[in-house]
């Protein structure tokens with residue numbers, strides 16, 4: 001993995017419009033994040049992860065939760081027996097910030113093997 005990869009970056013406090021990522025930056029960043037989709041309102045990015053059973057789903061949620069607490073940036077989660085949908089958005093910005101893309105990339109890195 002390249003040292004300048006998104007998943008090697010750390011979340012930082014981001015607040016207000018100055019820290020928002022615009023539509024063209026968003027489109028570029030999403031190219032680095034396979035399967036991640038922009039929400040209809042353009043204020044969040046989401047991906048649904050599939051697992052064989054609830055044990056694996058819960059393990060994923062625990063790993064994501066640990067990373068989210070480390071980064072102090074937290075996703076919305078929607079989970080069932082064999083899936084977990086993660087949605088990243090920055091409340092303090094009222095839309096997308098770099099933190100959302102960093103955390104999406106960090107989730108992908110958790111699943112690398």
Ligand SMILES: C[C@H](O)[C@H](O)[C@H]1CNC2=NC(N)=NC(=O)C2=N1
Nearest residue numbers: 072073074075089090091092093
């Ligand atoms: C003080 C603390 O850094 C902030 O409240 C953080 C915590 N986690 C967060 N998570 C998300 N998704 N958006 C935020 O704006 C946010 N703010």
